[in-house]
Amino acid sequence: MARKCDLTGQGTRFGNNVSHSHRKTRRTFKSNVHKKRIFLPEEGRFITLNVSTRALRTLQKKGLAAMMKDAQK
Structure with a gap:
């Protein structure tokens, strides 16, 4: 599995x-990355992402749409 977070990099x-x-x-310091299925309520489907545990906590707090907007900046 790739050791890179899809949301935070x-x-x-x-x-x-x-x-x-x-x-x-x-x-080397390897990041704690897990493969997770995340539900997109806007599209009504699941996507699979490699996400770090810190990004998972932020994802629960902000939501996927806000995190994707921050990731593009």
Whole structure:
């Protein structure tokens, strides 16, 4: 599954593991993305999106239409 949110664009980030002696090695921070079926009341149908858990919380608060409008900006 793709590790990128369809609504927010949040994806994999990169950084360093830092040991006790401050030796640095590269690592990845993967986003928490899930495939969800979301109902569109305007069109009366379901769509499937890859959505991060933070975007799911915002989706419940704002609604899909408001989030899609914000995503286009």
